[in-house]
Amino acid sequence: MSHIAQNLASIRRSIHSACVDAGRDAAEVSLVAVTKTFPPESIHQAYEAGHRIFGESRVQEALPKMELLPRDIDWHFIGRVQRNKLRKILANFVVVHGIDSLGLAEAADRVAADLGLFPKIYLQVNLAGEASKGGFSPVELEASMRQLLALSRLEIQGLMAIPPPADSFKRARSWFAELRLLRDRIEERFDVGLPGLSMGMSGDFEAAIAEGATVVRVGSAIFGNRS
Ligand SMILES: *Cc1c(COP(=O)(O)O)cnc(C)c1O
Numbered sequence: 163m164s165h166i167a168q169n170l171a172s173i174r175r176s177i178h179s180a181c182v183d184a185g186r187d188a189a190e191v192s193l194v195a196v197t198k199t200f201p202p203e204s205i206h207q208a209y210e211a212g213h214r215i216f217g218e219s220r221v222q223e224a225l226p227k228m229e230l231l232p233r234d235i236d237w238h239f240i241g242r243v244q245r246n247k248l249r250k251i252l253a254n255f256v257v258v259h260g261i262d263s264l265g266l267a268e269a270a271d272r273v274a275a276d277l278g279l280f281p282k283i284y285l286q287v288n289l290a291g292e293a294s295k296g297g298f299s300p301v302e303l304e305a306s307m308r309q310l311l312a313l314s315r316l317e318i319q320g321l322m323a324i325p326p327p328a329d330s331f332k333r334a335r336s337w338f339a340e341l342r343l344l345r346d347r348i349e350e351r352f353d354v355g356l357p358g359l360s361m362g363m364s365g366d367f368e369a370a371i372a373e374g375a376t377v378v379r380v381g382s383a384i385f386g387n388r389s
Contacts, residue, residue, distance in 0.1 A: 166204055167211035169384045170195070173367075177378065180371035191371055194238050196363075196381030198223065199388045202230040208384065209235065217259075217379055221247045225254060240379055242296050248273045252281050259322045259360050259379070262286040262296035264306040267313055274315035284322035284360045284377075285310065289340050295324060300344050307352050320358025320376070321345050327365075334366040338373035 163171075173193065181188040194217040197205045205216060209232060218224035219241025228237065239255040243266060251258060252273055261267050261283045274281050288297030298306065303321075310318065321344065325337030338361050345356050362370025364383035371378065382388060 164207045164211070166207040166385060170208055170211050170213060173380055173383055176368060177371065180368040184372050186371070186374075190376055192377050194240065194360075194377060194379045195384050196240065196379050197227070197385065198241075198381065200381075200385045202227050204385050205231055217381075218255075221250050221254075225250065228254060238379075243270075245269055249277070252277055252279055255281075257282045257284070257319070259284045259377075260286045260296060261316075262288075262298060264309055267306075267310055267316060271313040271315045280315055280317050282317045282319050284319055284358060286322045286324075287341060287344065289323050289337055290326045292326060297323065300340075303344070304348060304351070307348055311352060311354060318356065320356040320360065322360035322377075324363070325361075328369075331366075331369050334369035335372055338362070338366075338370045338375065342374045 177191055177193060178188045181191060192215060194215050195208050195213050196217040198219045205227065214234060215236045215238065217238040217240040237255045238257040238259060239251050240259045243251060243258060243260050245266065248270055258281055261270060285303060286297040287303055288295050288299060291299060321341055323341045328334035328337060341361055342359060345359060349356050358376050359374050360377040360379065362375045362378040364380050367378040367380055
């Protein structure tokens with residue numbers, strides 16, 4: 163077994179035990195294997211091990227790699243979405259995790275209509291108000307929700323966040339709890355289902371699962387450190 167296959171198996175076991183600990187069904191949590199900076203050969207090893215969901219964060223990097231890989235992969239876009247790349251992103255990725263403003267959502271809705279698509283998207287929330295990260299502030303998100311829900315082309319799955327680095331399981335968990343509570347509040351206030359919570363990476367996916375993550379995005383723990 164390749165070391166990538168071994169790492170994948172180990173992450174799957176960890177996801178399973180985090181679900182057991184949380185009293186959740188492991189089938190509720192999907193794993194996006196994040197392949198940014200890694201070559202097609204590495205992605206292929208994960209593919210050979212049976213994995214089919216991969217995440218990339220830059221269009222220019224992702225498209226040439228996609229060409230070299232099998233067609234039956236679900237590609238998720240996890241990076242910052244630039245308006246001028248929307249067409250390429252929607253045409254090549256089945257899920258977009260980083261819709262981070264109402265203006266971007268409206269643009270994505272128009273492009274999706276133009277392409278005849280109904281893309282699955284996550285609304286990115288900037289929980290700590292970090293200047294280095296995109297995302298709606300929680301207040302902004304609630305204020306924009308009615309308009310977001312009216313965008314008929316976007317299949318809003320739920321919320322996504324990349325919280326600040328945390329120095330403990332407990333601290334990490336509290337950020338993820340914040341995203342879940344925001345989601346719960348929005349569901350209630352707008353009478354809408356937002357089942358998806360895209361949260362948790364190599365260092366903190368177990369904490370995210372404890373707080374209800376339905377999608378974890380894991381790169382380095384599968385493919386190794388990025389140079
Ligand atoms: C790079 C990246 C990940 C994966 O990070 P690792 O720490 O390598 O697991 C997850 N989500 C996003 C948005 C990323 O950019």
